[in-house]
Amino acid sequence: MRGSRFDVIVVGGGPAGLSAALTLGRARLRVLVVDAGEPANAAGAGIGGLLGHPAEEPVSTLRAAGTAQLRELVGTVARLDGRVRDVRAVRGDGRRFFAVDVDGAVLRARALLLAGGLRYLPPALPGMESLWGRSVFHCPFCDGWESRDQVIAVSDEGARLVRRALLLRGWSREVVAVGPLSVADRAELAAAGVRVRTEPVAALEADPADATRLRAIRFADGSRERADALFVAPRLERHDALPERLGCAPSAEQSALLAVDADGRTSVPGVYAAGDLAEPVRSVANAVGSGSRVGKAIALELLRPLDREIAMEHALTPNVVRRRTPARV
Ligand SMILES: Cc1cc2nc3c(=O)[nH]c(=O)nc-3n(C[C@H](O)[C@H](O)[C@H](O)COP(=O)(O)OP(=O)(O)OC[C@H]3O[C@@H](n4cnc5c(N)ncnc54)[C@H](O)[C@@H]3O)c2cc1C
Structure with missing residues (x-):
């Protein structure tokens, strides 16, 4: 034309x-x-x-x-x-x-x-670049099915973190909530079988054999939490x-x-x-x-x-x- x-x-x-x-x-x-x-x-x-x-x-x-x-x-x-x-x-x-x-x-x-x-700008964490869209996601309805029954971590804070962690229980029994939470929020998640980590995240670690696959979350105190998928709020x-x-x-x-x-x-x-x-x-x-x-x-x-x-x-x-x-x- x-x-x-x-x-x-x-x-x-x-x-x-x-x-x-x-x-x-x-x-x-x-x-x-x-x-x-x-x-x-x-x-x-x-x-x-x-x-x-x-x-x-x-x-x-x-x-x-x-x-x-x-x-x-x-x-x-x-x-x-x-x-x-x-x-x-x-x-x-x-x-x-x-x-x-x-x-x-x-x-x-x-x-x-x-x-x-x-x-969509994910949190600026070391290791994020190669994982974003491959094993770090934002939308359970887009990528939850592919992550089903894996260890799913979710990072956010407060009420939104509680809501998203409980939602993700629909895709896996192994859900880890990562972020600041009140004592009451922690108790609610624990009652639903969700693990909680409130320490600041230092970095994301990929599988050495595949840079697109998340293997663990590393915290500021040096401890690690295994995770196959992570949902974030960009x-x-x-x-x-x-x-x-x-x-x-x-x-x-x-x-x-x-x-x-x-x-x-x-x-x-x-x-x-x-x-x-x-x-x-x-x-x-x-x-x-x-x-x-x-x-x-x-x-x-x-x-x-x-x-x-x-x-x-x-x-x-x-x-x-x-x-x-x-x-x-
Ligand atoms: C990592 C990631 C994974 C996702 N996975 C899924 C999924 O699995 N399933 C799902 O349903 N949704 C998914 N989404 C959401 C989905 O991608 C968006 O909802 C969808 O693409 C929106 O379509 P759109 O046409 O509005 O915008 P886009 O698809 O973003 O297209 C907009 C286009 O406009 C162009 N543009 C912008 N400004 C200008 C300009 N000034 N001049 C010319 N061109 C311009 C851009 O370059 C781009 O090509 C994902 C999002 C992200 C970030």
Whole structure:
């Protein structure tokens, strides 16, 4: 697809962005998906808990399949490897549109979908790097099944640590809670058969034969606790400041997320958000669902009778998937 004017520019080609593009493209809207290629789950060995997708298949296969599917929507969806650097709401030709800077090329869209996901930052512990996503996880529903009946450690603090440790008992009888806890919390966990370690963690030790496999947690006093898997609470961070540039309000509950309505509308007209950026329950399945739902809401908005003619005109131009678009508006 040639040109620099689109109905929708989707920032982020993960499961949320690709799913939205599928819905929008099938509605014959002219869509550009821009993706910087830094998926949240890049460190993961596969995708657990996604219907129809074997958990052990590499993370990249879902994106590749989604991208191939979009290529079939001739004349509607284009995909660009690159990063959206800046974005502005502009008025021109009597209409409001968005000027989107993709690595220096300024493109134009009637609506914007922010689907850039989040960064998950695990606690900065020595040894974490090679273990993150392989035997140190954050989500029992994603990786609990693969860790079942193993020695599972969970680190956090206070009530949240108690809640998560008791939850993980569903996956294994051998659960170790690691972190600061009150006497009452310790007693509650002990009654449920959960071991407790309140000393500060010094490092994570991997299996010498396999750097991705956790073997033990080492504490500040030099003692060790054997563990095959560890669940942690990562800090969540946005990839960029595009939402702030546009003036999108953050979610009142989780500041990394954007405030959205049920259709993914942010506080800024014409700007939508889907996937991790907008979903309090983060998973690939939810990202796909959220992208589909928000894509439909955008299509309903853009395909109001007056705009229909323009969209049909766009849909008749040929589809080309390219790496860079030098076009400017
Ligand atoms: C280690 C780990 C393991 C996980 N395992 C599982 C699992 O097993 N099962 C499961 O269901 N969920 C899992 N998750 C959660 C899951 O990965 C996310 O919920 C899901 O990927 C969210 O999809 P998304 O499309 O919103 O974001 P992402 O998948 O993160 O995709 C967003 C894309 O947008 C791009 N982007 C960001 N900003 C820009 C920009 N300015 N310009 C262009 N592109 C941009 C990024 O580079 C990225 O490619 C895991 C998460 C982590 C951290």
